[in-house]
Amino acid sequence: MLAIVAEGFFSRLSFGLITFALPLYAREKFGLSLAEVGLLAAFNQIVAILLKPFMGALADRIGLKRGLNIAIGLRSVVTLVLAFAAVPAQIFVARGIHGTSISLRDPAVGALLAEHGGKKQVAQSFAWYQTAKTFAGNGSKTLSGILLGLTASNYTLVFLVAFALSLVPLFVVMLFVRETRAEQTVSAAEEAAPTPHQGISKQRIASFTSLGCLISGSAYMMNGLFPVFAVEYAGLTKTEAALIYGISPVMSLAGPGFGWLADNVSRKLVLSVRSVANILSSVVYLLVPSLGGVIVGRATDDLGKAAFKPAWGALLAQLSNLDKKRRGQLFGFISSGEDAGEALGPIVAGALATLGGFQLMLAVRIVIAAVTEVYTVLVTHSLESHGRTRTGRETYRVSIAVPVRVVLGLLVSFGAGWAVGQVQSDHSQASAKETTPAEPKPPEKATVRCSSDPTVAAIQKQLGEC
Incomplete structure (x- = not known):
């Protein structure tokens, strides 16, 4: 390993x-x-x-x-x-x-x-x-x-x-x-068929391939356009935009932690982090187009990427166990869907940004991520129930899990975006108060002794001169 x-x-x-x-x-x-x-x-x-x-x-x-x-x-x-x-x-x-x-x-x-x-x-x-x-x-x-x-x-x-x-x-x-399975081979006739056909249905392969395309596509919509978004929409300098890229290797350190969670707690839960991160980052980008907002949004995106690979790889390993002789072929099919999403994501994002600005692009990204989360629940559950009849309780769980996870993801996303916006607003107001000059006080008048002449002294007192 x-x-x-x-x-x-x-x-x-x-x-x-x-x-x-x-x-x-x-x-x-x-x-x-x-x-x-x-x-x-x-x-x-x-x-x-x-x-x-x-x-x-x-x-x-x-x-x-x-x-x-x-x-x-x-x-x-x-x-x-x-x-x-x-x-x-x-x-x-x-x-x-x-x-x-x-x-x-x-x-x-x-x-x-x-x-x-x-x-x-x-x-x-x-x-x-x-x-x-x-x-x-x-x-x-x-x-x-x-x-x-x-x-x-x-x-x-x-x-x-x-x-x-x-x-x-x-x-x-x-x-x-x-290699742990050198004794397993595939015949030339089986190799000629481009689709795995033993143990895994074509429909199941197509569903995982399309899911990989959706997840990668929504994730990579911001990939190519990020420098342009940071400079033109969020108003960052080119230096600030470049420095934000330093977040990626730091956030990738969370990958092994997500891997442990996927192995010991729930693969589906960790896989959902990717779609939730897409929604959350898009909301933050929309509500807080500033240096702080872009940093939070980028960190969230990178955190989602760190969570996606281990959970996704584990699910594909579980799927490939249904036909171990064709692991490579299965990974080839499904990873081609991921590559297609990575290629199409920036193209679609660029077209949407040209048509209606970054607001339209980010709004569509939120919708795609929400649809992807629904699809993730359905596809991953179909793998778990492979080869057995689904009980009524399981059917109820799936029907509840879909809307609950989407609604919670949207609530968390908008709540985090609002919180970041409030912090940014408070910080801006505090900075404005610090930079606003205090109003100058009027100069104090010098104290003058009243005249010894009673008439002149009375006039001075009335005028406030003594």
Whole structure:
């Protein structure tokens, strides 16, 4: 298990360098437009979404460990292609290879985590893996900027450093990762069918795939637009907006804690944190468009992401236990839904913000998150009741759980938003009082002795001059 977490850490450490450097590389060396850079950034995900169901089946066929090794090897090839690219087409080819690598790697890693995590710690396994990736990704992006600054934008050197780092997870997997079910194989005829068909119905797979798409889509609606929202809507400076990103690695530390809760208390409860966090953050963004509000909203979003991965991974592990020979294929199908949500979320958010401003976009995000929470209750309960008849009491529990969880989520969200707004308002009023200058007091008149002449003294007293 430790070897798989180490693979995630070093893989993200390697490719975080590329994530930061590639857009600048494409602009400065090849002169790509912003639209072309955007297409380049999304190209690997497009390829991955299309290939994941089939590459997941391939991982089952050739073995999860071998599939993971091939995927890591392909990512090492990507760094070399980028380092020595001479024309724009070559960097698009590199992104296509990267997408192919993702389509094979993600199902293999998900299936390996499900196997090695065990029934009592599977959520914690996914949590530690995600936490390691988050820390490595943030650190490597910082390292990439430092390297570019120290080497006068020597992109070839940065990509070669990424290549060297990409070899570390390859050796880690080769030496330390073990498959626990090497005796299980899938026939060539079964591999040709792109949909798992034994033990898990197509309808159940479709429901989990669409649920992953909804959760990821609503979560990532703010992902690409966050800097624009912070500067243009909330009135933050660019420096303040950039510093808020430092919240993400701190909040990711909550991931193992959520993993423990998912393993020992309730997976459904932890999974619901993601949708509630989407609602809560959107309400705070709407009610308190200021530095304090944006910090609270961003922290809430990141907390929801930290809760989502362990609970979601544990549910998929439970689902894949119904057909262990096709774990990779199942993870390939469902993770392609998550990727589709990550890709569609920013696109939909941008269209809504253009049409009706950020208020419309955030309002729609609240609605999507509420619908997702309802769908989460229904889908997860269907997994728990698999293979047995639902009792009347269980039916009553589900019918009550749906509206209660949604209403409570909305009440908590608006209540927190109001509280943050009150604190911000009180702080602003206190600051205004401190900065308002006090009114100057009129100068005191000097005391004058009355004249010795009684007539003059009487006049002075009447005028208040003595």
